[in-house]
Amino acid sequence: MALLAFLWGSGFLWIKIALNHGLSPLQITVARCVLGAAVLLALASASGQRLPRDRGTWGRLLVAAFLCNVLPFLLFAVGEQTVDSSVAGVLNATTPLWSLLIGIGLGTERGLGRVRHAGLLLGFAGTVLIFAPWRESGRLGPGALALLGAALSYAAAFVYMDRTLTGRGDEPTGRAAKAAPSARRAGRGGPSPPVLALAGAQLVAASGLSLMALPVTGGPVAPAGADATALVAVVVLGILGTGVTFYLNYRLIADEGATGAATVGYLLPVVSVALGALVLGEDIGLRVVLGMAVVLAGVAMTRGRGRKGAGEDGNGAVREEPPGAPKRDEPAGPPAVRFRAGEHSRAGRRGR
Numbered sequence: 154m155a156l157l158a159f160l161w162g163s164g165f166l167w168i169k170i171a172l173n174h175g176l177s178p179l180q181i182t183v184a185r186c187v188l189g190a191a192v193l194l195a196l197a198s199a200s201g202q203r204l205p206r207d208r209g210t211w212g213r214l215l216v217a218a219f220l221c222n223v224l225p226f227l228l229f230a231v232g233e234q235t236v237d238s239s240v241a242g243v244l245n246a247t248t249p250l251w252s253l254l255i256g257i258g259l260g261t262e263r264g265l266g267r268v269r270h271a272g273l274l275l276g277f278a279g280t281v282l283i284f285a286p287w288r289e290s291g292r293l294g295p296g297a298l299a300l301l302g303a304a305l306s307y308a309a310a311f312v313y314m315d316r317t318l319t320g321r322g323d324e325p326t327g328r329a330a331k332a333a334p335s336a337r338r339a340g341r342g343g344p345s346p347p348v349l350a351l352a353g354a355q356l357v358a359a360s361g362l363s364l365m366a367l368p369v370t371g372g373p374v375a376p377a378g379a380d381a382t383a384l385v386a387v388v389v390l391g392i393l394g395t396g397v398t399f400y401l402n403y404r405l406i407a408d409e410g411a412t413g414a415a416t417v418g419y420l421l422p423v424v425s426v427a428l429g430a431l432v433l434g435e436d437i438g439l440r441v442v443l444g445m446a447v448v449l450a451g452v453a454m455t456r457g458r459g460r461k462g463a464g465e466d467g468n469g470a471v472r473e474e475p476p477g478a479p480k481r482d483e484p485a486g487p488p489a490v491r492f493r494a495g496e497h498s499r500a501g502r503r504g505r
Contacts, residue, residue, distance in 0.1 A: 192396025242425020
């Protein structure tokens with residue numbers, strides 16, 4: 154868990170270093186997608202998983218690739234041109250808040266309760282505290298808006314993938330249902346979904362989309378102005394910060410469950426803030442630290458289930474999950490598809 158938090162949280166550091174040493178935001182996006190796809194495809198091949206072959210699945214993966222990879226990757230890089238990497242990491246933690254807002258708008262989140270409502274307001278209040286728009290030296294600007302847009306894009310992607318790429322109603326029943334959790338923890342029993350192949354396919358789609366954007370923007374395809382430091386940074390970002398990170402997150406969900414893996418999401422801002430201060434010498438300031446604490450507290454409140462169990466809301470009332478509702482105990486996940494370990498994906502079945 155600590156390794157996953159470090160690799161994932163350090164991504165904002167590598168983006169900043171690559172930008173400072175000559176790479177453009179789009180070049181970083183392309184390299185990140187291509188390298189991440191290569192890692193996941195290699196792992197999928199080693200696991201005997203095959204890419205989907207039907208057009209319907211690839212169509213959905215294209216949408217997911219744009220919302221969950223190309224757009225947020227690009228916006229984070231654009232934002233970090235003018236905003237510190239530490240702040241970028243903190244704003245990434247607002248993704249669950251945006252997911253909740255989208256759920257409210259779609260009608261999939263009902264009966265939130267006072268605690269979750271308060272958490273939503275508190276989380277966004279922490280964001281305002283970080284930017285301090287009432288001060289002349291406030292951080293609010295185009296870069297900050299790009300970072301918030303990236304978090305919003307992640308949230309929209311997660312809702313979309315939960316509705317179109319995550320299998321439902323496939324849980325085993327009877328004696329198999331009782332044996333499945335322990336069998337999965339032991340590494341046996343029941344076929345696992347082609348998670349790595351689908352994630353690799355999504356990043357392949359993201360690579361194609363981002364590559365097509367290079368000539369459109371008029372920027373150089375090759376990193377002509379980048380030095381060796383930039384190339385090292387983007388290689389680490391693509392291989393470790395994207396490909397390996399998703400694989401580790403997948404393994405953590407399989408071993409510890411989604412709730413345990415969700416803990417990593419609370420460590421990411423801490424890692425990004427610490428690395429920004431120690432490696433890049435960023436001036437963090439008390440306001441950013443307090444804002445980070447407020448944001449994380451708000452996120453924790455929105456994801457809480459209360460003491461009376463998973464079927465009750467913050468007021469103790471029984472809560473019914475409508476079809477397609479995002480699960481609150483799932484981690485935000487690295488920037489790749491968030492298929493739940495131990496379930497079959499409808500997309501995976503059609504792709505076989």
